[in-house]
Amino acid sequence: MPELSTENGVYSEPSGFKVSWFKDSDGNILSIEEQPQDADPSGVR
Numbered sequence: 001m002p003e004l005s006t007e008n009g010v011y012s013e014p015s016g017f018k019v020s021w022f023k024d025s026d027g028n029i030l031s032i033e034e035q036p037q038d039a040d041p042s043g044v045r
């Protein structure tokens with residue numbers, strides 16, 4: 001995601017939320033997220 005500033009390919013928010021994007025072998029864009037430990041388990045932010 002070129003519009004976001006990343007460090008080593010990882011976007012981080014002050015809240016502790018982190019996400020990284022990559023392409024698989026078929027060219028699909030996938031992401032991996034890390035929620036802060038105190039995040040709501042329902043996923044609502």
